[in-house]
Amino acid sequence: xxxxxxxxxxxxxxxxxxxxxxxxxxxxxxxxxxxxxxxxxxxxxxxxxxxxxxxxxxxxxxxxxxxxxxxxxxxxxxxxxxxxxxxxxxxxxxxxxxxxxxxxxxxxxxxxxxxxxxxxxxxxxxxxxxxxxxxxxxxxxxxxxxxxxxxxxxxxxxxxxxxxxxxxxxxxxxxxxxxxxxxxxxxxxxxxxxxxxxxxxxxxxxxxxxxxxxxxxxxxxxxxxxxxxxxxxxxxxxxxxxxxxxxxxxxxxxxxxxxxxxxxxxxxxxxxxxxxxxxxxxxxxxxxxxxxxxxxxxxxxxxxxxxxxxxxxxxxxxxxxxxxxxxxxxxxxxxxxxxxxxxxxxxxxxxxxxxxxxxxxxxxxxxxxxxxxxxxxxxxxxxxxxxxxxxxxxxxxxxxxxxxxxxxxxxxxxxxxxxxxxxxxxxxxxxxxxxxxxxxx
Amino acid sequence: xxxxxxxxxxxxxxxxxxxxxxxxxxxxxxxxxxxxxxxxxxxxxxxxxxxxxxxxxxxxxxxxxxxxxxxxxxxxxxxxxxxxxxxxxxxxxxxxxxxxxxxxxxxxxxxxxxxxxxxxxxxxxxxxxxxxxxxxxxxxxxxxxxxxxxxxxxxxxxxxxxxxxxxxxxxxxxxxxxxxxxxxxxxxxxxxxxxxxxxxxxxxxxxxxxxxxxxxxxxxxxxxxxxxxxxxxxxxxxxxxxxxxxxxxxxxxxxxxxxxxxxxxxxxxxxxxxxxxxxxxxxxxxxxxxxxxxxxxxxxxxxxxxxxxxxxxxxxxxxxxxxxxxxxxxxxxxxxxxxxxxxxxxxxxxxxxxxxxxxxxxxxxxxxxxxxxxxxxxxxxxxxxxxxxxxxxxxxxxxxxxxxxxxxxxxxxxxxxxxxxxxxxxxxxxxxxxxxx
Numbered sequence: 001x002x003x004x005x006x007x008x009x010x011x012x013x014x015x016x017x018x019x020x021x022x023x024x025x026x027x028x029x030x031x032x033x034x035x036x037x038x039x040x041x042x043x044x045x046x047x048x049x050x051x052x053x054x055x056x057x058x059x060x061x062x063x064x065x066x067x068x069x070x071x072x073x074x075x076x077x078x079x080x081x082x083x084x085x086x087x088x089x090x091x092x093x094x095x096x097x098x099x100x101x102x103x104x105x106x107x108x109x110x111x112x113x114x115x116x117x118x119x120x121x122x123x124x125x126x127x128x129x130x131x132x133x134x135x136x137x138x139x140x141x142x143x144x145x146x147x148x149x150x151x152x153x154x155x156x157x158x159x160x161x162x163x164x165x166x167x168x169x170x171x172x173x174x175x176x177x178x179x180x181x182x183x184x185x186x187x188x189x190x191x192x193x194x195x196x197x198x199x200x201x202x203x204x205x206x207x208x209x210x211x212x213x214x215x216x217x218x219x220x221x222x223x224x225x226x227x228x229x230x231x232x233x234x235x236x237x238x239x240x241x242x243x244x245x246x247x248x249x250x251x252x253x254x255x256x257x258x259x260x261x262x263x264x265x266x267x268x269x270x271x272x273x274x275x276x277x278x279x280x281x282x283x284x285x286x287x288x289x290x291x292x293x294x295x296x297x298x299x300x301x302x303x304x305x306x307x308x309x310x311x312x313x314x315x316x317x318x319x320x321x322x323x324x325x326x327x328x329x330x331x332x333x334x335x336x337x338x339x340x341x342x343x344x345x346x347x348x349x350x351x352x353x354x355x356x357x358x359x360x361x362x363x364x365x366x367x368x369x370x371x372x373x374x375x376x377x378x379x380x381x382x383x384x385x386x387x388x389x390x391x392x393x394x395x396x397x398x399x400x401x402x403x404x405x406x407x408x409x410x411x412x413x414x415x416x417x418x419x420x421x422x423x424x425x426x427x428x429x430x431x432x433x434x435x436x437x438x439x440x441x
Numbered sequence: 442x443x444x445x446x447x448x449x450x451x452x453x454x455x456x457x458x459x460x461x462x463x464x465x466x467x468x469x470x471x472x473x474x475x476x477x478x479x480x481x482x483x484x485x486x487x488x489x490x491x492x493x494x495x496x497x498x499x500x501x502x503x504x505x506x507x508x509x510x511x512x513x514x515x516x517x518x519x520x521x522x523x524x525x526x527x528x529x530x531x532x533x534x535x536x537x538x539x540x541x542x543x544x545x546x547x548x549x550x551x552x553x554x555x556x557x558x559x560x561x562x563x564x565x566x567x568x569x570x571x572x573x574x575x576x577x578x579x580x581x582x583x584x585x586x587x588x589x590x591x592x593x594x595x596x597x598x599x600x601x602x603x604x605x606x607x608x609x610x611x612x613x614x615x616x617x618x619x620x621x622x623x624x625x626x627x628x629x630x631x632x633x634x635x636x637x638x639x640x641x642x643x644x645x646x647x648x649x650x651x652x653x654x655x656x657x658x659x660x661x662x663x664x665x666x667x668x669x670x671x672x673x674x675x676x677x678x679x680x681x682x683x684x685x686x687x688x689x690x691x692x693x694x695x696x697x698x699x700x701x702x703x704x705x706x707x708x709x710x711x712x713x714x715x716x717x718x719x720x721x722x723x724x725x726x727x728x729x730x731x732x733x734x735x736x737x738x739x740x741x742x743x744x745x746x747x748x749x750x751x752x753x754x755x756x757x758x759x760x761x762x763x764x765x766x767x768x769x770x771x772x773x774x775x776x777x778x779x780x781x782x783x784x785x786x787x788x789x790x791x792x793x794x795x796x797x798x799x800x801x802x803x804x805x806x807x808x809x810x811x812x813x814x815x816x817x818x819x820x821x822x823x824x825x826x827x828x829x830x831x832x833x834x835x836x837x838x839x840x841x842x843x844x845x846x847x848x849x850x851x852x853x854x855x856x857x858x859x860x861x862x863x864x865x866x867x868x869x870x871x872x873x874x875x876x877x878x
Contacts, residue, residue: 234852248860251867274853285867288829289860290838291853373822 002227003052004432006424007044008252009037009235012272012300012386016044017421018052018224019429023259026224027052028418032143037235039183049224050190054079056219064215074201074212077135081197084133088126089193090144090181095122097177110165117156117163117170124155145182149174191220228428232420234273247427249420250278250289256423257382258284261411265378268371268397269419270387272300275367277374290374298333298366300386306359309339310352321356321392328358333366357392364396368404377401380409384419388412455713459694460672466690468555470680475557477503483627486562486582489756491569491595491778495639495683495765496619500627504680505562507578511542513554515730515844523549524845537574538813538845540581547585564626565590566619571597571784572816589626591619595778601789603779611775636770639683643765646677649691651759656698657748658801661718663701665708667747668737671728678756683765710741719744720862723797725751725790725824726809726817729841732849736841739855743862747807749797751790754782758793787820794824795831804865805834807858812842835868837861 018026029047156170267278485502514520523545681687766773842848
């Protein structure tokens, strides 16, 4: 089948989205942008294609048996086992890279010992993996580095102690290897991994898989043809895309927001490095926009910086800020000064939650200024980008919108992080379909 | 005719013959300036908007333009260090960067673009007061040079017109203050016939300049009226207006542009002939000088040509009919000072830009807002909205600076420009087919 791909190469994450001919989303994929857009692009696209397979499975099952508890449970198991297969594959890769690092003067005399220790570490990681992808397991992250990294470090510590080896050695080997593995383009052979996953399900419950096998096979046989691709985001120029495959992220966000909520007239996007206020017409065409200039004050990166300063996870900031009932008054959203501001206030005895609530408000105030310069807020208003997932930011936004513009419908899509990629995919679809009909694009 | 020059470090830069001629003129100007003391000539420092070059020449004074020096420093990538030097000496980050570049250059030995020391001025002549910073700047220079300082007050065109009173007020200042002081400094007696002669030359050159700028109404436009326009305005906005050199240059330029029109050619860019003209823009605001080429490239790479700009009118709005008039020598100088773009009110600027969009059949208005220019950046968002409303054409806003390299973020500017060009595309296709793409 024909698919249209949008890729949004953001400063923090890279997102890919596959659209079918009916403008329905087939699949979404996201990965760290790292400093390697090429890999990020491939990983995100691969993830989107995997997700697309699941959509196809679901469609297939829906068309025949209808979706029910049993089919859902089956699909969940399939996904878990598929992820396990993927994880094990990357683990093998990591192990062989780690072993190849064990050479040279540093390892003289202890080479065998270190290799044995590595073998032990990876054997344990493999054993654990089954449980990590078990039915009730929750994973903090879906990125290989996050899942494998933290476990490697704690297992390696134990193994090193037992084997009487310096922990640093194992740590060092890991540090040198993870980037290589992470930046390696994902291997193909998706169907093989799906089939392995099916075997695992079958081994667990022979009746379970048998009933669905033919449907899954049929869905696997559908070829996902990459009909057209459009790239957007900061990394767009570094990619091997030709000019006609590139669209500005302003246009992609405008169109993406329009597709998610067709009545959208104003879009606010707060991404990692920039904040954009966009006005769109009833067809999703951008009429005006403003964005932050040379300074990234008040962007997503600012929150990341604050999280680091507070030794917290990015996703923990919002909930803590929500517990404040007396937000601090903070005017500066300068990322450079953020650390000093924070420490100063903590030293004055202000509560962490109050400071955080104040910081969220400051970010939104800055965003409000950018929106007003782009022409204000018209009904409906759609909020997108990573920061739209932060409930404290959303709370402040709602307050300020109400104060300044009255009752306005505020839309936030749970998949809002894919807005730019969605717009890109739609541009890709139009480039083929609309141009094909002889209308200039 | 096009000539390609090459430097050992930079890739080959394509230039029109007129651009080369202009470059020679500017070089000659700087040599004259740096040799002024040796040649026993006195120097007047003055500003571009409302500069009285014809009058200055009547007293055998050499014209030094600190703004142009700052621009040259920007183009030569020296302004960054000058600006920092001025900041070290106590000028804040928000001060106009022309001023800081100039002050920093003086602090570092006042070496001009030709590598030679520029002379101290014998007189500071401020003939345009629409920019308040200019006055402060000249106060600082007066402090430095302790020389005669003339501040001629130019009434602001708040109501959109020049009145008889305004002209009388300025002529009175010319007669009672400016001319006597220039006589005193130079030791040369004022000769009104000499002034008339220069004014006659000015008017000739002005006719040809207007032809050149209005040639951009052709499709494709034979010139870029912003980036290329900077070259074209150089002589007439500076030390050459009123000279025979300027008359020759603008005649030469006109012929060159006429030939391009006849051949149906577009503008020449630093990388040669521009490709297909895809977007026609009107631009408000000065360019960025520290990354001039890079900024220009962002336009011509996308097929965008500027067909009209307000910046090429800061030293005179000749396209509205004004010409220096030898029959009314002092009155014409007053009218000139009053009429420059920077002395025009916000509604006048809106009218001018909206008319340009229509007359030059532009796709829209682009504003390059200058960070360190508080006078002229104020109100630009309003201008943008108003022009958008009147013309129905999309507008966009980018932010850079005159000569402070720290204020130029290439990725950010490019992002906005590309978004704007694609926005224009989108608008066009939705306008014609009803299908957005």
